[in-house]
Amino acid sequence: MSLAGDRLKIFRDSECVGEPDGVTWEWQTWEGLPYLTCSLLEPWCHGFFTAQFSPRSPIDLVEVLSPGAQVYRVKQVHGNVVLKTGEVSPVSAGSPGSETVAEIYSEADGLVAERPFEAIWVCTADCVPVLIADDRTGLVAAVHAGWRGTAAKILPEAIDRLVAVGSQLENLRIAMGPAIAGQVYQVSVEVAAKLGATIVPNSAVSATADSILEFLHQLPETPVFADPAPGKVRLDVRRCNALQLQQLGINSSQVAIAPHCTYSDSDRFFSYRRDPLKKVQWSGIVSRGATTSS
DSSP: OOOHHHHHHHSOOTTTTSOOTTOOEEEEEETTEEEEEEGGGTTSOEEEEOGGGTTOOHHHHHHHHOTTOEEEOOBOOSSOOEEEGGGSOOOOTTSOOTTOOOTTSOBOSEEEOOSTTEEEEEEESSSEEEEEEETTTOOEEEEEEOHHHHHTTHHHHHHHHHHHTTOOGGGEEEEEOSBOOGGGOEEEHHHHHHHHTTTSOGGGTTOOHHHHHHHHHTSTTOSEEEOSSTTEEEEOHHHHHHHHHHHHTOOGGGEEEOSOBTTTOTTTOOOTTTSOOSOOEEEEEEOOOOOOOO
16 A cells, blocks of 8 residues: 555645754753753743753752642553643652652653643653643643553643643644654564554555555655664654644644754663663653733
């Protein structure tokens, strides 16, 4: 089956997943330690933290962003469940630290704030940390998007939950933080096809793995790259998420992807693919009050 015609119809804009004009990623420091921010989210206190902050947990890191904000996190399980802060308990000072996954946390891979001054957090060590903000309601979401969660369309699920609490797509600002880059992330053809199946047109749901990969390779900014090993390809999970957002009707100017690879930058980031250790970096954002239109 050839998907070329559908590709041209749906992805004819070559800038659909590119970095929006004017967006910058900037290093900030706290007590000499570096963390990353994105100008797209400038009105919100937020940060993509580095390995240097380990073993600090969100209850510690919120002091960097917005002291006193209520802290929320979940037990990440590589699924597509997104919870609202009203559905989970806030983190207290006595909660376990970042190196321990405790049963007290609800199982999910995304959080949506329901009120102002709520700090929501996800952790990653190659997967994609996604912070989302609504410039009208002031509410935010945080998502942990690994390949499994991306295959299960966790980012569209998070968008749906934001819409359910009053967001409109055109008001969303979405920043994908440091993650493993596609050029160094080797996966099986079957894994790449699972993610590709979330991007190909609905008319091609029965497409074979080979035809799905052919479709992906021909995209203006493909999320897959050749690999010398038989049955393997290189996969950029960030681009897959960006393409899913495009399918929802979200404009490229609303989406930014950090130019940093966790696998390649061993000085700043933990990488499970590089060093299979249970160490993570945290990403968080704090919700604001609604913006009054003039």
